[in-house]
Amino acid sequence: MAMVSLAPDTASSSAKVRAATDAPAALICRNLWKIYGANAEAFLRENPMPTHAEVRAAGLFAAVRDASLEIRQGEIFIIMGLSGSGKSTLVRCLSRLVEPTGGSVFYEHQNLLRMSPAELIQVRRHKMGMVFQNFALLPHRTVLGNVAFPLEVQGMPKEEREARALKMIDLVGLTERAGYYPRELSGGQQQRVGIARSLAVEPALWFLDEPFSALDPLIRHEMQNEFLRLQRMLSKTIVFITHDFDEAIRLGDRIAIMKDGAVIQVGTAEELVLNPASDYVSAFTRHVARAKVLTAGGVSVPVTPGEALGATVPARALVAEVAEVVLTSNLPAAVVDKNGMVIGKLERANVIANLVGGVP
Incomplete structure (x- = not known):
């Protein structure tokens, strides 16, 4: 599975350096x-x-x-x-x-x-x-x-x-x-x-x-x-x-x-x-614009055992950032955490629903 790399866009939520959630x-x-x-x-x-x-x-x-x-x-x-x-x-x-x-x-x-x-x-x-x-x-x-x-x-x-x-x-x-x-x-x-x-x-x-x-x-x-x-x-x-x-x-x-x-x-x-x-x-x-707020991890759904997956996308990536790779593939994208572990999948229907502002 190919890992999607994110463009260093300062306006992007995922590219922004965020404070650690466990910071004092x-x-x-x-x-x-x-x-x-x-x-x-x-x-x-x-x-x-x-x-x-x-x-x-x-x-x-x-x-x-x-x-x-x-x-x-x-x-x-x-x-x-x-x-x-x-x-x-x-x-x-x-x-x-x-x-x-x-x-x-x-x-x-x-x-x-x-x-x-x-x-x-x-x-x-x-x-x-x-x-x-x-x-x-x-x-x-x-x-x-x-x-x-x-x-x-x-x-x-x-x-x-x-x-x-x-x-x-x-x-x-x-x-x-x-x-x-x-x-x-x-x-x-x-x-x-x-x-x-x-x-x-x-x-x-x-x-x-x-x-x-x-x-x-x-x-x-x-x-x-x-x-x-x-x-x-x-x-x-x-x-x-x-x-x-x-x-x-x-x-x-x-x-x-x-x-x-x-x-x-x-x-x-x-x-x-x-x-x-x-x-x-x-x-x-x-x-x-939900696609600019919601992350792949936030809207991912569980993976069925043995299911084939396509590209790999980081859980922190915004839906807008990974939409193209998901929409142009016949397979759901694997959503991975910071350690590379698969935590869910992102499907075309899921991405489309968020791009138009609906709830999947």
Whole structure:
């Protein structure tokens, strides 16, 4: 049986370097709440698990409701939902830019909610990077000055901070524009400066809140490619907010979907498509091109003993990547795991059903 080789396409889920599923948790939140309104903390103490209706009846608003997540070291963890679902508030609670009303947040086995302001500042300055939709570049500083700014805040000597800033500028492909001011840059270039600035502190944990949503589609696609390139080089632990499921599929290792402040489901894109936990999750995945999400292993079926099989395809390969070899063969393809063991087969009817969006 011939083994199908996969093209090194950065947009491909299978070609993307994904975090190990057994990687240790880098960031953990447990039963996290953010309730706005008078006496919110007292209300939560008296009502540890209030319903959405009970919160509203008390004249309060729950932006985050009982959220629990474990984000693995080195993974791109996507948080998505419609506008007002609580995704941005959740990320701000994880970094304590917004003070949670209840729950816990652990980073490197330390509870961020118990840190003093001085301790938290040190963690943010040295271990966290943040990129938001609003680039917030300093208009009176050049690209070099903007990227070096967080290092200046740290107190790093000028020569050292500019050397590191230039390294980050080169990483995002803006070396020739190091002396430009923000007004002299395109939107995509400004976003690259924001990314370089957040990377200058060499963060282990990187928060990005819809960083590409203000860009036009072509530049957005280019920035996604750039983002994946950087992650292959740097292997950061990343929390990335988006409302675009296509972007989530392209970038993420796992996806958390939120609604009304609550985390509805967490899983890979394939898991969300195949096993949505609710109609709300189904609505997010309804128009997804299934062949670009589902893997050969995910949709394979058992092999009959003694059955003849054709080409061999990796279980991690997307259906779209192996469709041609399956459709042009008279025999089902053998689906193999990373050790080369046959774990199932992929048939023409199975591939066709997924290419047209149906369920086999």
